[in-house]
Amino acid sequence: MSPHSVYENSIDFICNDCADKDERIAFLESELGWRKDAQRQQRLKEAFDLRPKERAMLEMLYGAKGAPVPRWRLENATLEPGDEEERLYSDNVVSVYIVKLRKKLGPHSIDTLWGKGYSLTVRGMDAVARALAKGDS
Secondary structure, eight states: HHHHHHHHHHHHHHTTTSSSHHHHHHHHHHHHHHHHHHHHHHEEEEHHHHHHHHHHHHHHHHHTTTSOOHHHHHHHHOOOOOOOGGGGGGHHHHHHHHHHHHHHHHHEEEEEETOOOEOOOOHHHHHHHHHHHHTTT
């Protein structure tokens, strides 16, 4: 049995509903991406002792690569579906989470850009990058 046929059999086992090889490969790639996301989330949680909403906001800030993230986007990261009543208090919630993230990432890690939102500074980006790099070596 060739190594290639073992790979194809594995794909068949993992994705019985996939119609062709390309669909099976796409399925596997999405699974691998999901697992990589889960590893990234776990590393951030462990490195900075983050709660789920803090992690969601930090991922949003880090994903922006230093560009400002509007307050309303960060607000949406803190709300669960169906939490419409909490939207009234979410402006304060964003401020509270930003303060917590600043304490966990270190001083001068998040900038407030008045009228634009928040952004990770070079120091904040470096702190997150170091946390994500743990385990890659």
